[in-house]
Amino acid sequence: MRAAAVQLNATVDKDRNLEAAEHHVRAAASDGAGFVVLPEKWTVLGEAEDLVRGAETLDGPSITAARAWARDLGIVLVAGSFAERVDGRDRLSNTSVLITPDGEIAAVYRKIHMFDVDVGGVVFRESETEEAGGEVVIGEIAEVQVGLTICYDLRFPELYRILALRGARVITVPSAFTAETGRDHWEVLLRARAIENQLFVVAADQTGEAPPHYRSYGRSMIVDPWGVVLATAPDGEGHVVADLDFDRQDEIREKLPSLANRRPESYPWPERVPA
Numbered sequence: 001m002r003a004a005a006v007q008l009n010a011t012v013d014k015d016r017n018l019e020a021a022e023h024h025v026r027a028a029a030s031d032g033a034g035f036v037v038l039p040e041k042w043t044v045l046g047e048a049e050d051l052v053r054g055a056e057t058l059d060g061p062s063i064t065a066a067r068a069w070a071r072d073l074g075i076v077l078v079a080g081s082f083a084e085r086v087d088g089r090d091r092l093s094n095t096s097v098l099i100t101p102d103g104e105i106a107a108v109y110r111k112i113h114m115f116d117v118d119v120g121g122v123v124f125r126e127s128e129t130e131e132a133g134g135e136v137v138i139g140e141i142a143e144v145q146v147g148l149t150i151c152y153d154l155r156f157p158e159l160y161r162i163l164a165l166r167g168a169r170v171i172t173v174p175s176a177f178t179a180e181t182g183r184d185h186w187e188v189l190l191r192a193r194a195i196e197n198q199l200f201v202v203a204a205d206q207t208g209e210a211p212p213h214y215r216s217y218g219r220s221m222i223v224d225p226w227g228v229v230l231a232t233a234p235d236g237e238g239h240v241v242a243d244l245d246f247d248r249q250d251e252i253r254e255k256l257p258s259l260a261n262r263r264p265e266s267y268p269w270p271e272r273v274p275a
Contacts, residue, residue, distance in 0.1 A: 004033035038080030071103030080174035107139025109148035120180030164197035182217025
């Protein structure tokens with residue numbers, strides 16, 4: 001499987017964002033990618049009111065367009081994540097969608113971990129406008145199990161371990177990782193999740209400035225189950241591609257069977273979390 005991670009500089013200009021996304025998805029497909037991942041909030045990236053204003057339902061114009069691209073190009077497309085308006089809910093969901101080459105929706109994942117942090121002098125409070133998801137999600141494409149995660153999820157290794165134990169061979173990480181944290185944490189965390197769980201990680205990141213205060217790190221990456229970075233995007237919009245060798249993954253898991261050697265009965269989860 002040839003995979004691609006698309007890197008965008010999305011802002012509040014939805015029309016421009018969709019145009020850029022389509023351009024780079026088509027360019028990735030022209031490079032032979034049959035599995036393409038868009039970044040987090042590829043439709044609109046901005047303040048809370050911008051997300052609310054740009055939110056759509058699952059059958060809205062953005063996901064409808066993404067489904068058409070997948071169908072037209074005959075590719076698997078992970079439509080990064082978008083601000084989803086769900087009937088009966090006041091808050092939005094941050095939602096990733098796995099789309100088949102027929103343009104059908106194979107899986108829908110709503111981000112579990114809300115980015116409520118203070119970094120680089122900026123306060124982020126996703127939970128004020130977004131509702132945390134509560135379901136671990138895997139989709140199957142051509143007999144390959146694909147685990148879906150989004151950005152801040154990367155800091156919670158238990159989610160990735162569960163996905164691996166449920167059969168995921170590839171995990172996608174559409175992101176808008178901040179420049180402040182990305183410099184020190186992005187590559188380290190991606191490689192750690194890949195090594196720990198002996199799977200491929202395809203991480204598509206936002207890059208550059210998005211007013212009023214967003215600065216995304218970029219450096220979209222594809223990492224193999226040994227932790228080798230197969231491809232890294234330079235600054236600016238674009239895409240990177242790499243071949244995912246599942247025979248190599250099987251070999252790694254056979255010769256260094258760390259997943260099989262787990263002893264979960266020896267380390268039950270503690271009930272109390274340190275402050």
